[in-house]
Amino acid sequence: IGLNEVQIGILKTAAKKRDYYYLSPEGRRLFSLALGPVALAFVGVSDKESVVQVRELAASHGADWPFQWLQKKGVRYDHLL
Known part of the structure; x- marks a missing residue:
C-alpha cells in the first residue's frame, strides 16, 4: 500500500x-x-440485526433508548450518571 x-x-x-x-x-x-465499553457498545456495532434492535428500542423508549441498549449489551453505565 x-x-x-x-x-x-x-x-x-x-x-x-x-x-x-x-x-x-x-x-x-x-x-x-x-475506546471504553460504553463507546464500543455504540460505535462497535453496525450489523443489520443490531440496527433493527436500536430502532425498536428508540421507538419504545424514546430518549432513554441508549440506557436500554447499554443494559441489553451488559455494559455498566451507572458510574457515568
Whole structure:
C-alpha cells in the first residue's frame, strides 16, 4: 500500500484494533482509538440485526433508548450518571 520501512516498523509495534496509522498529504500520525465499553457498545456495532434492535428500542423508549441498549449489551453505565 505504499508504506516505507519506517512506517511498516511503526505498524508492527501498534496494538491491533486500537492503534491506527493515518497517512495523508498533510502528514502522518499513529493514534490510539482505545475506546471504553460504553463507546464500543455504540460505535462497535453496525450489523443489520443490531440496527433493527436500536430502532425498536428508540421507538419504545424514546430518549432513554441508549440506557436500554447499554443494559441489553451488559455494559455498566451507572458510574457515568
